[in-house]
Amino acid sequence: MLTNPVIEILLNRKSVRKYSDQVPSGEVIETVVRAGQQAPFASQLCSLLLSRSKAPYGAPLWFTICVDMHRMELIMAKRGWAVVTNDLSMLLLGIQDAALMAENMVIAAESLGMGSCFLGDTPNRAGRIQKQYKLPKRVFPLVELVMGYPAEEFPPRPRYPMEFVLFEDRYPELTDSMVEEAMRVMDEGYLAQGYYRKQRAKIKLEGDREETFTYDNYSWTEHISRKWGLWLRDPKDVLNEMEKCGFTFESRE
Ligand SMILES: Cc1cc2nc3c(=O)[nH]c(=O)nc-3n(C[C@H](O)[C@H](O)[C@H](O)COP(=O)(O)O)c2cc1C
Numbered sequence: 001m002l003t004n005p006v007i008e009i010l011l012n013r014k015s016v017r018k019y020s021d022q023v024p025s026g027e028v029i030e031t032v033v034r035a036g037q038q039a040p041f042a043s044q045l046c047s048l049l050l051s052r053s054k055a056p057y058g059a060p061l062w063f064t065i066c067v068d069m070h071r072m073e074l075i076m077a078k079r080g081w082a083v084v085t086n087d088l089s090m091l092l093l094g095i096q097d098a099a100l101m102a103e104n105m106v107i108a109a110e111s112l113g114m115g116s117c118f119l120g121d122t123p124n125r126a127g128r129i130q131k132q133y134k135l136p137k138r139v140f141p142l143v144e145l146v147m148g149y150p151a152e153e154f155p156p157r158p159r160y161p162m163e164f165v166l167f168e169d170r171y172p173e174l175t176d177s178m179v180e181e182a183m184r185v186m187d188e189g190y191l192a193q194g195y196y197r198k199q200r201a202k203i204k205l206e207g208d209r210e211e212t213f214t215y216d217n218y219s220w221t222e223h224i225s226r227k228w229g230l231w232l233r234d235p236k237d238v239l240n241e242m243e244k245c246g247f248t249f250e251s252r253e
Contacts, residue, residue, distance in 0.1 A: 009110045014156045016115030017057045017199070019148035024061060028112055032147070035108035036101040043072060045094035046101045049133050049141070057117060059146035064122065064129060065102045067094030069138040069247075087247045091140070098142050105145065115150040118143055126241035137246030158189025158220075187219035196223060206230055 003011075024032075033048065047068040055062035069090060073083060083090070106116050122129065122141045129141040159165075164174070164182040196202060197215035203226040205211055213222055232238070239249070 009107060012156055013106065013110050014115070014154065015117040016059075016148075016150045016152065017117055018150065018152040019057060019059045019115070019146075020151040022060070022149040023052075024112075024114060024148060028114070029061065031112065032105050032108045032114075036105035039097075039100035039104040041097045041100070042093040043097065045069065045072060045090070046098040047071065047139065048101075049129075049135075055146040056119060057146055058151075059117070059148040061147040063102075063105070063145040063147065064133070064141050065098045065143050065145060066135070067091060067098055067140045067142050069094070069140075070136045073138060086249070086251065088249050091247065094140075095142060102143065102145055105147075109147050113149060114147055116145055116147040118145050120144075123238050123241055127244040130245055135245070140242060140245040140247055154193055157193070157195070158186050161185055183221045187221055190220045191217070195219075203227060203230065 029050070036048070045067055047066045049064040049066065051062040051064075052060065053062070054060075067090075069083070069087075076083060102118070109116050120143055122143050126141045129135070130139075135141070160182045164178060190196065194215075196218050201223070202213065202215070202218050203223060205226070242248075
């Protein structure tokens with residue numbers, strides 16, 4: 001495989017959950033945000049909220065990355081147009097704009113010696129965030145990103161093997177051994193770092209499933225299975241949060 005300084009930064013990036021007290025300068029913040037802005041966009045549907053109050057994991061910067069239809073509608077109104085595109089389609093585009101911008105910020109931060117970590121519970125707290133930042137309607141808080149100078153050192157986390165990711169010309173039949181190998185790589189990698197033990201992050205079982213895992217064998221595949229096997233069954237709650245932000249998924253007349 002080839003390498004160069006950009007590839008090295010990409011391959012060494014990891015989510016940082018412990019930050020030093022060093023506060024990034026205004027110039028550093030501006031650089032990170034400009035690099036974020038320069039990501040490809042469908043419609044520049046992403047805006048950023050910044051809080052410098054102490055963030056989760058002790059990070060000095062706390063961004064909330066929003067899908068923003070408000071600005072687009074202001075521009076369109078000046079051109080004598082109103083949006084007729086449905087909110088689901090706009091949201092899909094907005095999520096891509098936001099994700100690309102956010103990841104550019106992550107990589108820019110890495111290149112300046114900082115680290116970062118996404119926080120994914122944001123849509124479920126959208127109404128509260130709307131109040132906190134006095135968001136106008138049509139701005140939806142999608143994900144948060146904390147950032148600062150790392151106060152912990154550890155190797156990058158594992159990823160699926162390449163043959164479980166890149167499918168050339170046709171999607172293959174995924175054999176048991178391919179699935180098991182992907183699980184092994186992920187689980188052994190996270191276990192080697194004591195990832196879930198350090199975070200005390202075991203998800204509690206519900207119903208009649210009996211706990212048989214300890215932090216000696218609880219790893220990524222069990223964790224992710226519990227998440228999507230237990231959480232967020234009903235779309236009502238998140239739809240409700242979206243509605244508070246002025247997004248609806250009905251057909252337009
Ligand atoms: C959309 C999204 C949401 C995430 N939410 C959280 C979160 O709420 N808390 C957290 O500690 N990490 C969160 N993460 C970080 C992931 O746990 C992390 O990226 C993943 O375990 C891979 O580890 P790495 O980033 O160190 O390679 C999130 C990442 C993404 C992309």
